[in-house]
Amino acid sequence: MPSRRKSRTIRVNYLARVEGEAALHISLRDGEVVDLRLEIFEPPRFFEAFLRGRDSREAPDLTARICGICPVAYQMATVHAFEQSYGIAVDPSVRELRRLYLCGEWIESHALHIHMLAAPDFVGCDSILTMAEKDRGAVERGLRLKGAGDAIIAALGGRPVHPVGACIGGFTRAPGRGQLSDLRERLLRVRDDAVECVRWVSRFELPAANRDIEFVALRHPGEYPMNEGRIVSNRGIDAAAADFEDCFEEYQAAYSNALHSKVKGRGPYFLGPLARVNLNFDRLGAGAAAAARETGIAWPTSNPYASIVARAVEVLYAVDEALRIIDAYRPPDAPAAPFAARAGTGRAIAEAPRGMLYHAFETDDRGLIRAARIVPPTAQNQARIEADLRALAPDLVRHPQAAATRICEMAIRNYDPCISCSTHFLKLEIDAN
Amino acid sequence: MKPRVAVFKFASCDGCQLQFLNAGDELLKLAGQADIVYFPEARGRALAGPYDLAFVEGSVTTPADARRIIEVREESRYLVTIGACAAAGGIQALRNWADIEQYRRAVYPSPEFISTLSTSTPISEHVRVDFEIWGCPIDKTQLLAVTRSLLFGAQPVLPGHSVCIECKRSGNACVIVTRGEPCLGPVTRAGCGALCPAMNRGCYGCFGPADAHNMESFAALLADQGVRGDDAMRRLRGINGYVRPWRESADALAAKK
Numbered sequence: 001m002p003s004r005r006k007s008r009t010i011r012v013n014y015l016a017r018v019e020g021e022a023a024l025h026i027s028l029r030d031g032e033v034v035d036l037r038l039e040i041f042e043p044p045r046f047f048e049a050f051l052r053g054r055d056s057r058e059a060p061d062l063t064a065r066i067c068g069i070c071p072v073a074y075q076m077a078t079v080h081a082f083e084q085s086y087g088i089a090v091d092p093s094v095r096e097l098r099r100l101y102l103c104g105e106w107i108e109s110h111a112l113h114i115h116m117l118a119a120p121d122f123v124g125c126d127s128i129l130t131m132a133e134k135d136r137g138a139v140e141r142g143l144r145l146k147g148a149g150d151a152i153i154a155a156l157g158g159r160p161v162h163p164v165g166a167c168i169g170g171f172t173r174a175p176g177r178g179q180l181s182d183l184r185e186r187l188l189r190v191r192d193d194a195v196e197c198v199r200w201v202s203r204f205e206l207p208a209a210n211r212d213i214e215f216v217a218l219r220h221p222g223e224y225p226m227n228e229g230r231i232v233s234n235r236g237i238d239a240a241a242a243d244f245e246d247c248f249e250e251y252q253a254a255y256s257n258a259l260h261s262k263v264k265g266r267g268p269y270f271l272g273p274l275a276r277v278n279l280n281f282d283r284l285g286a287g288a289a290a291a292a293r294e295t296g297i298a299w300p301t302s303n304p305y306a307s308i309v310a311r312a313v314e315v316l317y318a319v320d321e322a323l324r325i326i327d328a329y330r331p332p333d334a335p336a337a338p339f340a341a342r343a344g345t346g347r348a349i350a351e352a353p354r355g356m357l358y359h360a361f362e363t364d365d366r367g368l369i370r371a372a373r374i375v376p377p378t379a380q381n382q383a384r385i386e387a388d389l390r391a392l393a394p395d396l397v398r399h400p401q402a403a404a405t406r407i408c409e410m411a412i413r414n415y416d417p418c419i420s421c422s423t424h425f426l427k428l429e430i431d432a433n
Numbered sequence: 434m435k436p437r438v439a440v441f442k443f444a445s446c447d448g449c450q451l452q453f454l455n456a457g458d459e460l461l462k463l464a465g466q467a468d469i470v471y472f473p474e475a476r477g478r479a480l481a482g483p484y485d486l487a488f489v490e491g492s493v494t495t496p497a498d499a500r501r502i503i504e505v506r507e508e509s510r511y512l513v514t515i516g517a518c519a520a521a522g523g524i525q526a527l528r529n530w531a532d533i534e535q536y537r538r539a540v541y542p543s544p545e546f547i548s549t550l551s552t553s554t555p556i557s558e559h560v561r562v563d564f565e566i567w568g569c570p571i572d573k574t575q576l577l578a579v580t581r582s583l584l585f586g587a588q589p590v591l592p593g594h595s596v597c598i599e600c601k602r603s604g605n606a607c608v609i610v611t612r613g614e615p616c617l618g619p620v621t622r623a624g625c626g627a628l629c630p631a632m633n634r635g636c637y638g639c640f641g642p643a644d645a646h647n648m649e650s651f652a653a654l655l656a657d658q659g660v661r662g663d664d665a666m667r668r669l670r671g672i673n674g675y676v677r678p679w680r681e682s683a684d685a686l687a688a689k690k
Contacts, residue, residue: 043444043494044549049536050527055667061637065524065672068448068570116454127472128454129464143457150455158628160455161448161570162639165632172634252541259541335633418447 024408026393033393037253038386038412051372056082056341056363057168063359063374064162069112069418072105072153073352075166076227077359077374082168084242085346085363088339093332094170095227097156100325101166102226102350103318104152108160109353110273110311110318111149113416114201115142118308121410122204138200141193145315148190152322155183170336180326187323194316195291201312202295206305207410211391213302213384214263215275218351224283224317225276225351232279233269234300242347244358248380261380268383271355272415273310274301288317304388307414341367352377354416378417385415436485436584439471441505443491443498444525444553448570449516450490459577466584482508486583492518492553494525499550499559506560511583515576517569517673519556521641524569526553526675553675564589569639569672572624592623593644596636600627608635615660615668620646620678641673648682662686 027035047066054062063078064071076098083090090098115138116128123138125131132139150160155175157163165171216237218229231239231247239247248269250259263269277284277292278300284292292299292313297306347360355377362371388411396404440450453460453472463469470484487509493499506512517523528536533551537544556562566579575591582589592598596618600607608614608630616635618627624640655665669683 043498044541044547045444045494045525045553046528046536047525049539050525050531055664058637058667058671062524062671065446065448065569068446068451071446071448112451112454129461129469132461132464139461140458146455147457158632159570159625161451164629164634167634172632 024389024412026389026396026408028393028397031394031397033390036386036390036393038382038389040382048372048374051361051369054369056361056367056369059361059369060166060168061162061164066374066376067418068161069109070105070352070354070357071162072101072157072166073350073357074359075163076102077348077350077352077357078361079166079168080227080348080350081346081359081361082363083339083346084348085344085361086168086339086342086367088169088337090170090337091332091334093330094174094335094337096325096329097171097174097332098166099223099226100152100322101156103322103325104149104156104160106318106353107149107315107322108146108153109149109416110315111142111145111197113353113413114197114308114311114315115139115146117416118413119201119204121406121413122201141197141200144190145193145197148186148319151183151186155180167336169339170332170334172335174331174335176331177329180329184323184326187319187326191316191319191323194312194319195287198291198295198309198312198316201308202297204308206303206308209303209305209388209391211302211304211388213304214266214269215278215300216263216269216271216356217276217279218349218356219280220283222283224280224285224321227348227350229349231349231356233263234279235263235266237263241349241358244347244349244356244375245360248375250375250379259379260383261375262383268387269380270304270384270415271377271380272307273314273353274304274307274414275355276351277310277313284313284317285320287320288313291316304411304414307416311416341365354378354418355381376418378415381415381417385412385417388414435466435468437470437483438467438486438488439482439484439509440469440473440488441471441490442473443489443502443519443556444494445491445516445518445523447490449518449568450488452515452571452573452576456573456577459573463577463580484509485511486580487512489514489519489556490516492522492525492555493559494550494553495548496550497548502556502559511563512556512560513564513566513579513583514556514562515566515571517567517639517641518553520565520567520676521673522553522555522675524672524674527670528553529675530670555675566591567622567641567673568624572626575624594623595619595643595645596621596623596625596627596630596640599623599625600630603627603631605630608633609654609658613658615655615658615665617668619643619654620648620651637668638671638673638679641676642678646678648678652682652686662689 023039025037060075060078063074153160157165214235216233218225219232220229343365345362358375360373529552579589614635617638618636621638622640622643629636666683666686669679
């Protein structure tokens with residue numbers, strides 16, 4: 001009932017179809033936001049703390065456990081950080097296999113998000129299960145794409161969740177050319193699915209929004225960014241990956257188990273597929289770029305709701321890139337480069353499905369970890385998500401609770417938040433005992 | 434009426450419940466045989482209990498979760514845990530050997546905002562558990578087999594033998610014998626398909642202890658292989674490190690130091 005001083009509180013106690021647990025609290029008075037909190041109550045698991053004293057060789061198996069949806073990105077950031085610290089140069093074929101590995105994760109994670117988490121909103125269903133009754137074809141297409149991504153990860157790491165093949169220096173076993181031929185057939189079969197997926201999501205009724213956003217992603221001189229590149233933004237950031245901590249700072253809010261991030265001296269920033277496509281459109285390759293143009297979206301775009309389209313474009317890119325890598329593949333002389341651990345610090349960034357994932361490790365001369373810092377993409381996006389919600393909030397009072405909830409959830413889902421990942425923060429300056 | 438199924442999450446990475454979504458077509462079939470009434474990761478609408486079958490992922494690490502698991506148990510006729518976190522406390526149970534105040538102060542600039550228990554404990558330390566599916570992550574095929582058994586009213590059965598049996602059956606060369614690689618296979622429960630030896634590396638214990646596990650003899654084997662005491666301790670104190678036989682064996686190694 002409207003009162004003279006219009007007050008309204010919107011509480012969403014359980015955000016559906018995100019990975020992990022969070023809630024949202026918005027208080028408005030006279031159309032102004034007086035309080036807005038995206039509460040992350042996913043319990044902290046203290047990864048950076050228990051990694052201290054562990055052997056660096058175990059680290060890729062341990063950091064993978066931060067996230068069941070994007071374990072490959074964790075393994076990649078981890079091994080690259082130690083390789084930087086130990087001065088290891090990996091075989092060029094291993095480098096390509098690692099791109100292939102991450103292509104698999106982008107495909108499975110994006111396909112999961114698009115079809116199972118996001119699409120039900122746009123087709124008016126509450127889950128993939130009810131969507132299957134309405135549009136079986138779309139669900140099956142999503143499952144085929146997800147299955148193909150899972151198959152890439154399994155080919156290199158044995159299984160799609162917490163794969164076991166990645167190690168410092170390379171892989172424990174490299175596939176022969178013949179072993180990748182089944183995978184090649186499977187990817188060829190889902191390429192049309194990936195093209196159709198871009199068309200499908202571009203037909204969704206995406207809300208229009210034009211926000212003032214700083215997009216941040218890696219950029220590589222010759223490739224669409226995955227494991228390597230410089231940090232760039234549309235506001236002039238251009239820094240080495242190892243200088244991540246010079247560019248961004250973290251702060252803690254009382255209501256959240258996740259630390260927030262901002263660009264030093266500025267404000268929130270946006271990571272993930274939309275940031276990558278906006279900043280690396282010229283590296284997408286002919287097939288994915290053509291599909292992206294066909295959607296009618298003018299890239300780069302400042303509409304966060306275009307994220308789902310960017311995600312679909314990246315699925316197609318990753319299918320094409322995986323096929324390119326398989327076709328050009330020559331097994332490395334050795335699956336992993338030999339190395340000797342030494343005291344030092346290594347820093348690296350991988351482009352996880354949800355955006356830049358930063359790892360820094362300090363080790364002693366035996367290769368035991370003295371300090372670890374892990375900054376996952378969802379935590380970095382959290383302040384940006386809140387900024388989007390703040391922009392939406394004054395308009396929410398016009399909607400009943402259920403509709404307001406749905407509007408907020410859709411805005412949050414643009415970032416495909418992975419809340420399980422977001423609660424594992426440490427400051428590097430901590431004293432290792 | 435179709436059985437009402439729920440999936441709950443405690444402290445975890447989401448990887449085990451993801452196996453439902455990874456099941457693809459099988460998930461759609463399952464949806465025809467049961468009503469999945471609570472599954473926040475997959476559906477927007479949550480329905481209240483009681484539940485015929487509850488799957489629980491994750492370990493108990495906060496005071497609120499210690500209360501919530503009791504409510505889940507009260508609402509559930511049959512409670513099945515999925516994964517290493519729920520069965521053994523998970524990798525986050527490494528805090529059980531540490532000073533949690535130090536962890537909290539070291540991790541967060543404002544530690545007073547963070548509510549956490551000093552331990553990460555398995556679900557079975559809090560409530561009665563009807564069945565445990567082990568693994569980090571659980572195996573999709575095992576998950577579907579257990580689910581099907583329960584929907585048909587049959588007692589589920591999973592193998593309790595060691596990874597070595599699976600490994601021999603797959604025709605892998607033993608990494609201990611041929612490469613001198615430390616491998617937890619002899620004391621680890623089967624279920625992964627002997628993945629690590631097939632990938633040229635030793636098992637690191639994702640599925641927890643096998644039913645028969647001679648830890649004393651295993652510790653001697655590691656020592657014979659030239660594995661340092663602290664290294665052997667770390668290998669046991671891993672994904673399933675808080676489960677009793679491995680915990681006791683690792684603690685004994687730590688005491689010897």
